[in-house]
Amino acid sequence: MNSLIRSIGILILTCLLQVLIFRYAIFAGGWVVICFHIYGLILLPFELSKTSYILIGAVVGALIDVVLLTGGLHMAAGVFTCFMAPWLTTFIAPREGFTREHSISVLHDGWGRFLVLSSLISFTYMFSLFAIEGWKWSLLPNAIGKGIASTILNVILFAIVQGLFGPKPKSNSNKTSTYHW
């Protein structure tokens, strides 16, 4: 429960940052777009039911749509990503599976797993966003290209944030020295 509240807090924070700051982060003529709220979706704990995950994706997307005036675009992408996310998680799950309250982090799962999951979820979100936005078969290759370009930048950003603010190892050093001095 504690990890769930923490994850929801992070999700709200990432949504706020997306709406207030990262909305301006559009580079290379729209080929590279930062969607920082995806980081909040990635960090949701695995204990969440798949239904809740889809609902959270819909609510987050709808809120972003209302503020950014994108008319259902983020909601559609969010719902699709959260529908796919449990299946994507199976790619990086260890043989014995994840514990229920587990939320992905570099400290517990390593950089490899974190980057693979971030890339898969980011690409799913960005590709669906651009594909729905274009809504033409001819623009599908364009959407794939944009999805890949945006995923690379988003994952770099998520890695930096995870490195700076992610869980840190607890120090093992004893405060009481065994030596007299």
Next chain:
Amino acid sequence: MRTLIQLIIRNHRLVLFVLLEIIALSWLASTHAHPRGSLAKIGMEISTSWTGAVGRLIDYKNLKENNSSLLIDNARLRTENMSYRNLSTSGRLFNSGDSWTSTPAEIIRYSTSFKNNVLVANQGSLAGLQPGMGMLENGVLAGFITEVSANHSLVLPVIHLSTTWSVRLGYGGAIGILTWSGESIEYATLTDIPLSEHILPGDSVITSGFQGTFPSGILVGKVEELIVTKADEFQSVTIKLSADYKRIHYVEFLSKAGTLEIDSLLSTSSR
């Protein structure tokens, strides 16, 4: 019936997913990706208040004031220019009592990197703006208002996939439909031009005036290249847009006395 309910319960995640996607896509489709209604107004107010706060932080006060006064002068001069043009054409072409007036405004939020770009201007219904009014950027066609709140307006620019514009090639040329392909924000495509029309790169493309949003003769862009398919009876033309969406900031909105009268006539005829 029971089997159906059991089937829905068994696949409730898939049902929820499909349902939410339908809601999202109908939201998208019903608005043609440009927001309307009260939800859009709330979003616009939240969004613009934040953008306004950011803008205040980075704007140089004097420069802003100078630009605003220049814009007001520009709008006044353009209105005068249009009324002179009406006077000179009314005698020989048609007896037009139309008088266009322009209202200056500032673009406080814009997007140019999406397929369905929108702009937000800092004037709304309190300044007399209404949905359907045309927008000029530096004297050239740039967009039209689709939604207004008290203090802000939502504008659809040419670089929006669902907008079409009635334009003319030069002052006596053929009339075609201008659309944006979603590729580059500098170019749009003019279609439905007969093959008999002689077009050269660099020719001006101007508004036809038939949409009622703009007077005729407002510059839209210049011909860049011709796209001719032998099997087709019409040719397409790539137009380099004159509006600079990368630097758009100060704009003017055009309104015409008598628009309501024309609208009521059109609505009567469509009944």
